[in-house]
Amino acid sequence: MTQTGTIKHVFPASNTPHGFHSFFNYILPQTEAKQLYIIKGGPGTGKSSFMKRVGNYATEQGLDVEFFHCSSDPGSLDALVIPSLKIAFLDGTAPHVVDPITPGVTDQILNFGNNWDPDKLIPYKEDIMSINSRIKDQFAKAYMYLAAAKNLYDAYVFTESKAINTSQKFKLEKQILFQLFANVKDKEEPGSIRHLFSTAITGEGILDYIHTIVGTTKNIYFFKETLGCNSKELMIKIADTAVAKGYHIECYHxxxxxxxxxxxxxxxxxxxxxxxxxxxxPRIFPTSIFDFTALLDYSILKPIEIDLERDKRRFTDLLDKGCNTIATAKKIHDELEKYYVGSIDFNRIDTLFDTMIETLFPPQE
Structure with a gap:
């Protein structure tokens, strides 16, 4: 019996204080892809369900897959990658519009718009346009809340940074870098970085898939930190060092x-x-733990604790408001999907799925 493949869950983009931030270009780069299927179609046309079906079928064949979740609707997929086949499926609609770069070579469009009946949509033109406008307004408001939250976050980091023992922090970072790379050989070719999100700001709060990314990794370094006393500079040094030594790495922001x-x-x-x-x-079991919180000088920290707690409370309140507003946008989007679901011929999508499975997994002779 074939062993079931594993599923890694990640976010290719996230809602952020600066708006929608996308790393779609890193899902499966053109130079590495055998085939990129770009799915076009409106909301509720079955794009996500189609990708899930293909992904689940692949795991049943023993292949590992990567599910890329939508930060605005974590239950839906924005993309699917089957690494061993070098094949990806991408939702090519807004806000992450994807168009073919090398059509007919690596890129192929799957037009789910061909599966709807326009006559069933046209009578609701004004309703659909109104809903789209309401969704846009909700996201604009959500990003205002998140931008305000970032200001409080920065204020917290600025205040707490005054209590960091910088010399001890330097020593700890130097120790970690040495421990990580002392026995790591340099490779002849330069490495590369794949940028993604393991955590995203969603309508359900801050969600993460870190445990599926770390998976069964043997060596796990775990940095315990605060918002202000953190490993930001160290993590950049680790990434730069690994790439300089020729390794291909994944960085989650x-x-x-x-x-x-x-x-x-x-x-x-x-x-x-x-x-x-x-x-x-992270819901993981580390093999090495390093405590950055121990680098805070309590004699300096004590007098500013009230300010820090106040900033943290205001920050989390604004972050919650942003998440709640994204949740409202999701509810409005659900209204939009109902119009499209009622106009779709899902039998055509079932036929496309069967054809795709035969293409990707031809019968063994």
Whole structure:
């Protein structure tokens, strides 16, 4: 009996204080892909369900797959990758519009718009346009809340940074870098970085799939930190060092501070480096733990604790408001999907699925 493949869950994009931040270009780069299927079609036309069906079928054949979830609707997929086949399926509609770069070579469009009956949609033109406008307004408001939250986040980081013992922090970072790479040989070719999110700001709050990314990794470095006393600079150094030594790595960014790397995977070394703090709480069992919170000077920290607690409370309140507003946008989007679901011929999608399975998994002679 064929062993079932594993599923890695990630976010290819996230809602952030700066708006919608996408790493879609890193899902499966053109230079690495055998085939990219770009799915076009409106909401509720079966794009996500189609990708899930293909992905589940692949795992039943013993292949590992990557499910890329939508940060605005985590139950839906924005993309699917089957790494061993070098094949990806991408939702090519807004807000992450994807168009063919090398059509007919690696890129192929699957037009789900061919499966709907326009006559069933036209009578609801004004309703559909009104709903789209309401969704846009909700996201605009959500990003205002998140931008305000980021200001409080920065204020917290600025205040707490005054209590960091910088010399001890330097020593700890130097120790970790040495421990990580002392016995790692340089390779002849340069490495590369794949940027994604393990955590996203959603209508359900801050969600993460860190445990599926780390998986059965043998060596797991775990940095316990605070928002202000963190490993931001160290994680950049780790990523730069690994790439300079010729390794291909994955960097997973913070949705609040997108310049901050929260997790690094180096598959060739069977190594994961992850962080733990208020917004990022991995459900894993580390092999090495380093405590950055111990680098705070309590004599300096004590007098500013009230300010820090106040800023943290305001920050989390604004973050919650942003998440709640995204949830409202999701509810309105559900109204939009109802119009399209009623106009779709799903039998055509079933036929397309059968054809795709025969193409990807031809019968063995």
């Amino acid at each position: 913070s949705p609040v501070d997108t310049d901050k790397i929260e997790d690094i995977m180096i598959p060739e070394l069977d190594l994961a480096i992850t962080t733990s703090h208020l917004l990022h709480k």
